[in-house]
Amino acid sequence: MSNSNVxxxxxxxxxxxxxxxSSAAYLLAKAGFKVxxxxxxxxxxxxxxxxxxxxxxxxxxxxxxxxxxxxxxxWVTTERLSFVWKGRVTTLDFxxxxxVAFTTYLTEMAxxxxxxxxxxxxxxxxxxxxxxxxTEGGKVIGIRSGPDKLYADIVVDAxxxxxxxxxxxxxxxxxxxxxxxxxxKEVINVGKKAIEERLLLTENEGMAWLLxxxxxxxxxxxxxxxxxxxxxxxxxxxxxxxxxEAAKSGALKDTVPMMLEKLRVHPYFSRIWRxxxxxxxxxxxxxxxxxxxxxxxxxxxxxxxxxxxxxxxLNTGYTIRGVDFAVYSGKLAAExxxxxxxxxxxxxxxxxxxxxxxxxxxxxxxxxxxxxxxxMMEDPTFFTKLPAIVNGMMGKLFEAxxxxxxxxxxxxxxxxxxxxxxxxxxxxxxxxxSRL
Amino acid sequence: MSGxxxxxxxxxxxxxxxxxxxxxxxxxxxxxxxxxxxxKELVKLCPCSCYSMVGERLLYSYxxxxxxxxxxxxxxxxxxxxxxxxxxxxxxYRFT
Amino acid sequence: xxxxxxxxxxxxxxxxxxxxxTGTLIRAGVPSIVNPHxxxxxxxxxxLRDNYGGEVIAISMAPPGAxxxxxxxxxxxxxxxxxxxxxxFAGADTLATSYVLAKGIEKISREIGPVDLAIFGHETxxxxxxxxxxxxxxxxxxxxxxxxxxAKLVGDGVIRALRQTxxxxxxxxIKLPAVLATAIKAxxxxxxxxSYKLRAKxxxxxxxxxxxxxxxxxxxxxxxGSPTIVANITWMPEVPRxxxxxxxxxxxxAARWILRQLFTDEAVAPFLRKALWGEE
Numbered sequence: 001m002s003n004s005n006v007x008x009x010x011x012x013x014x015x016x017x018x019x020x021x022s023s024a025a026y027l028l029a030k031a032g033f034k035v036x037x038x039x040x041x042x043x044x045x046x047x048x049x050x051x052x053x054x055x056x057x058x059x060x061x062x063x064x065x066x067x068x069x070x071x072x073x074x075w076v077t078t079e080r081l082s083f084v085w086k087g088r089v090t091t092l093d094f095x096x097x098x099x100v101a102f103t104t105y106l107t108e109m110a111x112x113x114x115x116x117x118x119x120x121x122x123x124x125x126x127x128x129x130x131x132x133x134x135t136e137g138g139k140v141i142g143i144r145s146g147p148d149k150l151y152a153d154i155v156v157d158a159x160x161x162x163x164x165x166x167x168x169x170x171x172x173x174x175x176x177x178x179x180x181x182x183x184x185k186e187v188i189n190v191g192k193k194a195i196e197e198r199l200l201l202t203e204n205e206g207m208a209w210l211l212x213x214x215x216x217x218x219x220x221x222x223x224x225x226x227x228x229x230x231x232x233x234x235x236x237x238x239x240x241x242x243x244x245e246a247a248k249s250g251a252l253k254d255t256v257p258m259m260l261e262k263l264r265v266h267p268y269f270s271r272i273w274r275x276x277x278x279x280x281x282x283x284x285x286x287x288x289x290x291x292x293x294x295x296x297x298x299x300x301x302x303x304x305x306x307x308x309x310x311x312x313x314l315n316t317g318y319t320i321r322g323v324d325f326a327v328y329s330g331k332l333a334a335e336x337x338x339x340x341x342x343x344x345x346x347x348x349x350x351x352x353x354x355x356x357x358x359x360x361x362x363x364x365x366x367x368x369x370x371x372x373x374x375x376m377m378e379d380p381t382f383f384t385k386l387p388a389i390v391n392g393m394m395g396k397l398f399e400a401x402x403x404x405x406x407x408x409x410x411x412x413x414x415x416x417x418x419x420x421x422x423x424x425x426x427x428x429x430x431x432x433x434s435r436l
Numbered sequence: 437m438s439g440x441x442x443x444x445x446x447x448x449x450x451x452x453x454x455x456x457x458x459x460x461x462x463x464x465x466x467x468x469x470x471x472x473x474x475x476k477e478l479v480k481l482c483p484c485s486c487y488s489m490v491g492e493r494l495l496y497s498y499x500x501x502x503x504x505x506x507x508x509x510x511x512x513x514x515x516x517x518x519x520x521x522x523x524x525x526x527x528x529y530r531f532t
Numbered sequence: 533x534x535x536x537x538x539x540x541x542x543x544x545x546x547x548x549x550x551x552x553x554t555g556t557l558i559r560a561g562v563p564s565i566v567n568p569h570x571x572x573x574x575x576x577x578x579x580l581r582d583n584y585g586g587e588v589i590a591i592s593m594a595p596p597g598a599x600x601x602x603x604x605x606x607x608x609x610x611x612x613x614x615x616x617x618x619x620x621f622a623g624a625d626t627l628a629t630s631y632v633l634a635k636g637i638e639k640i641s642r643e644i645g646p647v648d649l650a651i652f653g654h655e656t657x658x659x660x661x662x663x664x665x666x667x668x669x670x671x672x673x674x675x676x677x678x679x680x681x682x683a684k685l686v687g688d689g690v691i692r693a694l695r696q697t698x699x700x701x702x703x704x705x706i707k708l709p710a711v712l713a714t715a716i717k718a719x720x721x722x723x724x725x726x727s728y729k730l731r732a733k734x735x736x737x738x739x740x741x742x743x744x745x746x747x748x749x750x751x752x753x754x755x756x757g758s759p760t761i762v763a764n765i766t767w768m769p770e771v772p773r774x775x776x777x778x779x780x781x782x783x784x785x786a787a788r789w790i791l792r793q794l795f796t797d798e799a800v801a802p803f804l805r806k807a808l809w810g811e812e
Binding site: 036 | 563
């Protein structure tokens with residue numbers, strides 16, 4: 001550092017003021033560590049894209065006053081899952097018995113989390129891109145940004161899904177397109193009253209609505225609708241490896257923005273935002289296969305990896321969990337770092353506790369438990385046949401002019417139409433269910 | 437009801453990107469080094485339609501970039517220089 | 533050399549949208565940025581300091597939100613920043629703004645050390661008046677050169693400002709103290725640096741002066757000190773435009789194609805013929 005009055009070393013340097021970085025920074029600053037968070041965006045949150053559902057319990061372990069203080073938009077009281085096929089839509093609607101998750105924009109939430117870390121004593125430097133994690137003799141000793149180096153006893157890598165630093169460091173390989181998905185999203189200003197009236201919600205009640213079917217044009221993935229206070233987040237998630245194959249073979253008709261547009265103007269869904277306008281459009285990469293995305297090691301001498309960079313995201317098709325996993329990994333990293341310092345410092349051996357704690361935690365267990373469904377998510381049977389069969393059957397049951405088929409007849413007929421045998425389908429589903 | 441129904445109206449990608457805030461850097465943060473290492477499929481897949489074919493050439497304009505990293509994942513490291521913008525510039529999400 | 537550089541904290545006009553229903557600009561939720569045309573001024577100030585020593589002080593008259601912008605400039609390497617903020621300054625036109633800025637510069641000269649040079653950007657993206665540099669120079673009674681692309685010290689207390697016009701490069705030697713305004717995109721700004729930004733966050737070298745500190749007559753500041761009256765704003769009707777995408781084989785083909793379009797357009801061709809060949 002060029003200026004003598006400014007420290008050239010911190011106890012902890014956190015790269016990235018996202019949920020994982022800020023929770024680690026908050027807990028470490030509270031424990032008395034000198035913590036610096038370096039964030040590339042203009043303030044925390046400006047590069048975040050997730051307007052969705054966040055599970056509260058893991059966050060409450062870090063911020064017990066979460067419910068009162070955090071920028072929560074609505075508590076999810078209704079979950080919907082829709083199968084969309086050629087103009088037909090079949091929807092499962094579940095009214096929750098209790099409130100476990102809330103909706104919010106991660107831009108706001110990440111800012112709140114970073115503010116908490118700063119209140120606890122961490123220093124946040126924004127508008128600064130970290131270019132490299134620097135090592136010396138196999139030990140991480142700090143970071144470099146442009147010509148500036150800054151040293152730390154330990155670096156917490158919370159750089160997010162595009163793990164450029166980890167790749168440079170050799171801790172992660174180049175991202176495999178089959179392990180990531182592209183999320184695109186629009187924010188639509190529907191208005192508080194209209195959201196509540198049109199989606200049968202009362203004040204503060206929210207909805208998480210996932211869609212699957214031909215809206216992704218055969219690409220594994222799906223659509224989502226989340227209700228915020230007075231806006232709606234509408235988007236698509238697309239498996240990148242399969243989307244690339246589809247584009248290459250010519251099977252993909254539309255550009256990605258066109259696919260989202262088709263969902264926005266879909267005659268069934270668009271009635272929800274019929275008189276509204278799009279306020280913002282964004283895109284972000286997300287993790288498709290959590291465990292496959294995970295680097296071989298989540299720690300080394302002087303370094304721990306948390307959040308998306310560590311592959312800690314679960315996408316089951318009916319639910320996406322990333323923010324709470326990130327926060328929880330930040331918490332475990334902070335606890336492991338505190339322990340490591342009590343035991344002589346952040347050596348590789350002492351930091352292995354982090355990975356151990358993570359593997360014992362619900363985060364890793366969830367990722368292992370649901371690895372089957374993650375595989376299934378890549379199966380076109382699931383994405384094209386299931387919505388087609390469900391809607392085919394419903395059509396036969398309810399669109400008959402004179403003679404209605406029995407449920408079994410309708411089911412068998414819709415299987416025949418999709419050239420799929422019921423037994424094969426059931427076997428497939430069974431093999432998947434057994435892995436769930 | 438009278439008048440146009442906005443929710444049903446298609447929006448051109450240029451107009452859509454106008455709704456997102458950028459502080460565009462003078463210096464591009466992404467650059468095609470060798471076209472052979474950058475797939476043409478990005479014309480369809482890039483969420484901000486930053487890639488386009490002009491004749492046989494694949495062109496990239498960084499101004500509307502949403503910094504998702506898709507093109508980095510699909511390109512060869514020698515084909516594309518991909519960095520985040522400096523000094524807090526680039527896309528400035530307000531909601532999402 | 534002590535250099536003051538003027539900064540305006542402006543709404544990011546790219547994000548300001550027009551509401552066709554009400555005919556007003558939608559500014560709500562639009563984040564502010566450092567006026568892009570101020571960056572050549574900041575860069576010139578930093579280069580002069582790097583070459584000749586001294587310090588760069590960023591100055592802005594703005595609500596407290598502008599601290600974020602001043603931190604950005606500190607992150608680029610400015611040494612200090614002064615924020616002139618007071619409700620009494622609100623609603624100012626360029627005259628009242630330049631008055632407060634000039635008084636701020638005088639106060640810097642008295643309390644921090646004599647100011648040798650004040651540099652401003654060409655204009656702001658939200659009002660495009662290009663007044664401030666000239667007005668501050670008038671209040672201070674200092675010489676002023678604008679459209680400056682570069683500058684260097686020549687001899688004792690004399691700065692040579694380089695101006696580029698369409699056909700010539702002009703060099704002005706002026707005695708310090710002086711005011712310069714840079715041309716748009718004259719110099720490429722340096723990025724924010726970790727060490728400088730960290731210093732800005734830790735040492736907080738931003739001095740805040742309210743009107744109590746400046747002691748200005750409230751009749752000369754803010755709305756009261758602003759003789760400018762915006763009588764009316766008329767929005768230009770949107771002209772429907774035809775959009776054609778043509779993919780040329782090479783530049784020659786592109787030029788041919790454009791000419792063919794222009795000369796076959798009934799609305800444009802007569803004007804072109806008249807302008808080029810005097811044909812009626």
